[in-house]
Structure formats: structure tokens, C-alpha cells
Amino acid sequence: MQMVEIIQKKRDGKELSTEELQYLVQGYAKGKIPDYQVSAWAMAVFFRGMSPQETADLTMEMVRSGEEVDLSSIRGIKVDKHSTGGVGDTTTLVLGPLVAAAGVPVAKLSGRGLGHTGGTIDKLESFAGFSTSLTTGEFVSQVNDLGVAVMGQTGDLTPADKQLYGLRDVTATVDSIPLIASSIMSKKIAAGADAIVLDVKTGKGAFMKEEEKAVELAQAMVAIGSRVGRQTVAVISDMEQPLGLAVGNALEVKEAIDTLKGQGPKDLTELCLTLGTHMVVLGGGADSPEEARRLLEEKISDGTALAKFRSFIEAQGGDGRAVENPDAYLPKAEHIVEVQADRSGTLATLEAGEIGLCAMQLGAGRETKDAPIDHAVGLVLRKKAGDHVKTGDVLAVLHANDPTKAQRVKERFLQAITITETPVEPPRLIRAFVT
Ligand code: URA
Ligand code: CA
Numbered sequence: 001m002q003m004v005e006i007i008q009k010k011r012d013g014k015e016l017s018t019e020e021l022q023y024l025v026q027g028y029a030k031g032k033i034p035d036y037q038v039s040a041w042a043m044a045v046f047f048r049g050m051s052p053q054e055t056a057d058l059t060m061e062m063v064r065s066g067e068e069v070d071l072s073s074i075r076g077i078k079v080d081k082h083s084t085g086g087v088g089d090t091t092t093l094v095l096g097p098l099v100a101a102a103g104v105p106v107a108k109l110s111g112r113g114l115g116h117t118g119g120t121i122d123k124l125e126s127f128a129g130f131s132t133s134l135t136t137g138e139f140v141s142q143v144n145d146l147g148v149a150v151m152g153q154t155g156d157l158t159p160a161d162k163q164l165y166g167l168r169d170v171t172a173t174v175d176s177i178p179l180i181a182s183s184i185m186s187k188k189i190a191a192g193a194d195a196i197v198l199d200v201k202t203g204k205g206a207f208m209k210e211e212e213k214a215v216e217l218a219q220a221m222v223a224i225g226s227r228v229g230r231q232t233v234a235v236i237s238d239m240e241q242p243l244g245l246a247v248g249n250a251l252e253v254k255e256a257i258d259t260l261k262g263q264g265p266k267d268l269t270e271l272c273l274t275l276g277t278h279m280v281v282l283g284g285g286a287d288s289p290e291e292a293r294r295l296l297e298e299k300i301s302d303g304t305a306l307a308k309f310r311s312f313i314e315a316q317g318g319d320g321r322a323v324e325n326p327d328a329y330l331p332k333a334e335h336i337v338e339v340q341a342d343r344s345g346t347l348a349t350l351e352a353g354e355i356g357l358c359a360m361q362l363g364a365g366r367e368t369k370d371a372p373i374d375h376a377v378g379l380v381l382r383k384k385a386g387d388h389v390k391t392g393d394v395l396a397v398l399h400a401n402d403p404t405k406a407q408r409v410k411e412r413f414l415q416a417i418t419i420t421e422t423p424v425e426p427p428r429l430i431r432a433f434v435t
Contacts, residue, residue: 003027003037010044018057025061029160035167042173050178055220056227062186065160069109071192074143076105079283080193081275082184084208086201087356088242092120093256094272095279097309100147101299104283107143108150109191115356115365118249118373121152126250126330126375127318134316148312157190181220189230195282196225196232197275202431203240205352211236211431218434233278234434237271240427241350241385244268248364248378250330251399257326260306267429273297274430331376333399337406339413341389347417348424350385354416358409362400377401386426389419
């Protein structure tokens with residue numbers, strides 16, 4: 001086989017065989033095929049696309065390029081949830097204990113965040129003592145005993161994806177639906193998922209700004225799942241504005257606790273129930289979406305989900321008292337600064353990406369890979385898109401440890417929103433389903 005022939009075939013819009021994709025991916029991972037040939041192929045894919053079979057083959061070859069997490073000793077169907085990335089997205093913290101309380105195991109490999117705010121591990125490390133450095137053995141027994149565990153990623157999962165993503169980044173070939181879809185799905189499959197629930201975000205704060213593109217990406221991922229025997233469903237959800245009210249690590253933990261008590265923000269609660277319903281159905285915990293949703297609502301109202309959260313935090317060394325009393329036991333910022341509306345009208349937009357950057361500037365997110373973060377800082381919205389506001393109303397509360405930064409962020413926040421004279425409908429939270 002010759003790489004030049006593979007490039008030529010794709011350039012001319014033909015379909016590559018399973019063997020050709022295997023040759024390409026494994027050859028690239030082993031350093032036998034140079035970057036320039038893989039770049040040429042990626043650019044051909046960008047213009048010509050890939051068939052569903054090619055996309056599935058590429059995915060599985062990337063899975064095979066590295067280690068795979070073996071979750072077979074965990075009883076039951078392992079359902080993973082993946083979000084394409086949003087601002088203030090606290091769903092994983094809620095869904096872990098909630099879905100486990102409904103009887104479906106949650107075995108989650110997670111990472112730290114880059115940009116905006118922290119990742120799931122950063123948020124969980126708001127609990128004093130919490131650790132995600134579990135051995136695979138500890139991880140598996142905790143999921144079997146408790147129903148939920150979160151482990152930091154170790155091992156070399158999907159090295160070919162890492163390599164290819166790096167190359168795409170510098171060759172203007174990131175924005176290709178089949179390449180994005182296979183990249184995301186390969187990581188979930190290598191992490192041991194039997195079934196996958198995707199939360200594909202759309203809007204200004206999302207990777208896929210346009211709804212049609214988000215749907216297209218979701219369809220590509222669902223098609224991969226069905227070809228490789230991992231049932232996959234996708235929810236397309238709004239990321240014009242941040243999800244929920246809190247953006248920042250400990251602040252989002254508190255928001256997750258409120259949500260598990262049934263007192264969370266409406267949008268976060270609704271998205272968690274929607275994603276959780278799919279997780280429970282795919283995991284075999286209920287026969288219908290209606291039954292799954294009823295079960296989840298019951299686990300919230302009878303306190304089981306919250307109790308599960310506390311057991312989970314304590315099992316991984318965290319101070320569980322913070323679950324009962326977040327104000328006393330979670331990190332707290334020194335300065336509280338209110339941001340007030342400078343005019344009356346309707347809060348029309350709160351640009352999610354910019355608000356994420358406000359939280360990052362306060363110290364909640366990392367600018368570089370190994371930078372430290374401040375768990376206490378961030379912001380809590382008091383108003384969301386569509387709300388009527390009067391001059392002087394508090395729009396958001398900044399939690400800061402540096403008063404100079406807080407003043408700068410206050411100005412930045414006001415730039416990130418628009419207040420209009422005419423009423424505006426809030427963006428719809430759930431846009432579509434792809435199954
Ligand atoms: N996120 C990924 O993991 N892969 C892509 O290709 C794009 C976004
Ligand atoms: Ca939030």
C-alpha cells in the first residue's frame with residue numbers, strides 16, 4: 001500500500017477501505033507516515049468528507065492505536081455522557097450521583113479543564129482531600145459498591161487522535177465533521193463506554209456555533225456508535241448563555257448540590273433530567289423515558305441522589321460535610337462584588353464564551369496546561385436572557401480573591417451582555433434530539 005495512492009483516492013472523492021484507514025492510522029501512530037502526507041489526506045477529507053463506514057473505521061483505528069480501559073468487571077451497561085464543552089456546565093457533577101442512585105453504574109474518566117473554567121476533576125477538588133488518583137482496581141470496586149467513581153485519566157488512550165488533532169490544529173483541518181466526530185467518539189470508546197449520551201452544544205459559547213452544524217455533528221457521532229455497537233443518542237442544547245447560574249469550581253459544586261436537592265436552576269435541572277433519562281434508558285434502568293424521568297425525579301425528592309453524592313465524595317477522600325453545608329466547608333472567596341445593570345430593559349444576551357473568560361480572569365480557569373486554579377472564585381448570575389431588569393439591579397455577583405481583577409472583570413462582564421428596550425425571548429434550552 002502507498003500513502004500517495006490513499007491521498008489521491010480521497011482527493012478524487014472515493015471511499016477508503018478499512019485496510020487503507022488501518023494502514024494510515026497505525027502507520028502515522030508508529031511514525032512511519034510523515035505529517036505532510038497525513039496533512040494532505042486531512043485536507044482532502046475536509047473537502048471531500050468521509051462515508052459513515054470510513055468515519056467508523058477511522059474511529060476504531062484510533063481506539064486501537066493505544067490502550068483501552070477494560071470495564072468488563074463492572075456489572076451492568078456502562079453509559080458515558082459527553083459534552084462538547086460549555087460554560088458553567090455542571091451536569092456531570094449532578095448526573096454521576098443521580099444516575100447511580102437510579103441504579104445505573106457511572107464509571108467516569110475525567111480531565112482537568114483548559115480555558116473557561118475547570119474540568120470535572122478541578123470542580124471535584126473543591127472538596128478538601130478529594131482525589132481522583134485511583135488504581136483501576138479501586139475504580140472498578142468503587143463503581144461496583146457505590147455505583148459511581150471518577151478517575152483521572154492515566155494510560156495512553158487514543159495516541160493517534162492526539163497526534164492527528166495536533167496536526168489538524170496547524171493545518172486548518174479541525175472543522176471537519178467526520179474528523180471531529182471520530183475524534184470525540186474514539187476517546188469515549190477507548191474509555192470503556194458501552195453506550196454514550198452526547199450533549200452537543202450550540203450557540204455563541206459552543207464549538208458548533210450553528211444549530212444545523214451541531215445536528216450534523218450529532219448525526220455523525222450517532223452513526224459511528226451504531227456501526228461499532230455502542231448505542232449513542234445526542235441532545236442538542238443551548239450554549240448562547242452559560243448553563244445554570246454559577247461559573248467557577250466551588251460555586252458550581254454548590255450549584256450541583258442545590259440541583260441534587262431539587263433546588264437548582266431550572267435550565268440545569270432540565271438538562272440533567274433530559275440527559276439522565278437517556279443514560280438510564282440506555283443503561284437498562286428503566287423501560288421507557290417516562291419511567292426513567294420519574295425515577296430520577298424520585299431520587300432527587302427523596303434525598304437518595306444527594307446522599308449518593310456524599311458517599312461518593314467520601315469514598316474518594318473528600319470532606320463530605322461540604323455536601324450538607326457547602327457554605328462552611330467549600331473554599332470561599334474574600335471579595336464579593338456585585339455587577340449592576342446600567343439601564344433598564346430586557347437582558348437580551350449573556351455571551352457564554354465571554355462570561356467564561358470573566359470567570360477565568362478571576363482565576364477559575366487555566367490559561368496554560370499546568371497553571372494552578374483558584375477553586376473559590378468565579379461568578380453567579382442573578383439574571384438570565386429574557387429577564388426584565390431595572391437600572392441598579394444586580395446582574396451577577398463576582399467571587400474574587402483579587403479586588404483589582406474584580407474591577408476589571410466587572411467592566412468585561414458589562415461588555416459581555418446586552419440590554420434592549422424591546423422584550424426578547426430567552427434561547428430555547430433543548431433544541432433537538434438525534435437517535
Ligand atoms: N474536540 C475533540 O475532541 N476533537 C476534535 O476534533 C474537535 C473537538
Ligand atoms: Ca453552572
